[in-house]
Amino acid sequence: MEQDQVILDDGEFFIDLNCNYEASNAPGFLERRCPYSATTPGGFECIGSFDKALDGTWRANVNAPYDPDTDGDCRIVAKGVSRLDAIAALWRERRTAHVKTWV
DSSP states (O other): OGGGEEEESSSSSSEEEOSSSEEEEEEEEEEEEOOOOOOTTTTTEEEOOOOOOOTTTEEEEEEEEETTTTTTEEEEEEEEEEEHHHHHHHTTTTSSSSSOOOO
């Protein structure tokens, strides 16, 4: 992860941009720092994301407990909004995302 790809960081959570896109239009990920392990070799886990929808608007979601009724494990926190609004919604919900409990 390149430092210039991190756009928000509070020491525990951070949002980084997808490095495969130009930064000004890149989707991104909400990450949470955690212990280094085989499943988290970088010392962080992805707990949400934001991206552009087919209609050109932006959306954001965070991890949620698995729901067998919807066969889903994410909660939409913004849709049909601007990129900046999607980033803001994702950041605002960072502490409500479903995360692993590390021992």
